[in-house]
Amino acid sequence: MPVPSAELTPLRITACQDNDGVVTPQSGAGKSVALLINPSQLHHERNTCFAKEKPMGDTGSGRPFSHMQPGKLSFSAIFDGTGVIPRPPGSTIPTEVEDQLRALSRVIYEYKGAQHQPGIVQVLWGQLLFTGRLTTFTTDYTLFRPSGVPLRATAALAFDSYTSSKQARLEADASSPDLSHLVRVVDGDTLPLLCERIYGDSRYYMAVARFNGLRQFRSLTPGMSLHFPPLE
Structure with a gap:
């Protein structure tokens, strides 16, 4: 069934891989x-x-277009080890602040030797779906045990957007099924119908249901947002 609006939806950061120009989220322990x-x-x-420089004789048309810079996403995340913050059922988030930061670092910071570049990540929260690479990871420790072990920290994170070579070629066709889509459900929508509209094939509905964590996909709530990942 759809996730109730009152239930906490955590911001999730997932390691990705660029496979021949197609960026795909990775699965498994330690990848998210x-x-x-x-x-x-x-x-x-x-x-x-x-x-x-403005062209000679310019009469007000302005400077000619040069290029688009990569998008930038930044936010601060609080990491708590005091135990006062309720944990979701089945949570795998470590209890100690340093362990939480190490888990984050493995996903966003560690150099990926096989890719010869910093890791690509996907930031997913609500209607936000951002693919990029880390540019800044600054940690401020704000609360400690008497022993000096940190109990709370704030990490300032910044990312530059990443677009694979294939994705860049597809940008000219915004309706392509090889692009990510975010869809807000309206009355009468069904998952097979939306898959037919976006992918041209309703049979992808089970994969989309799993991607969005839907346990009962037959009844969609108007107003909810669904992510339709690119075809692999």
């Missing part, structure tokens, strides 16, 4: 982290760049 405390705000920046 969910925050115990969601951010209070997100900063999502996009920039369009223009040539520095």
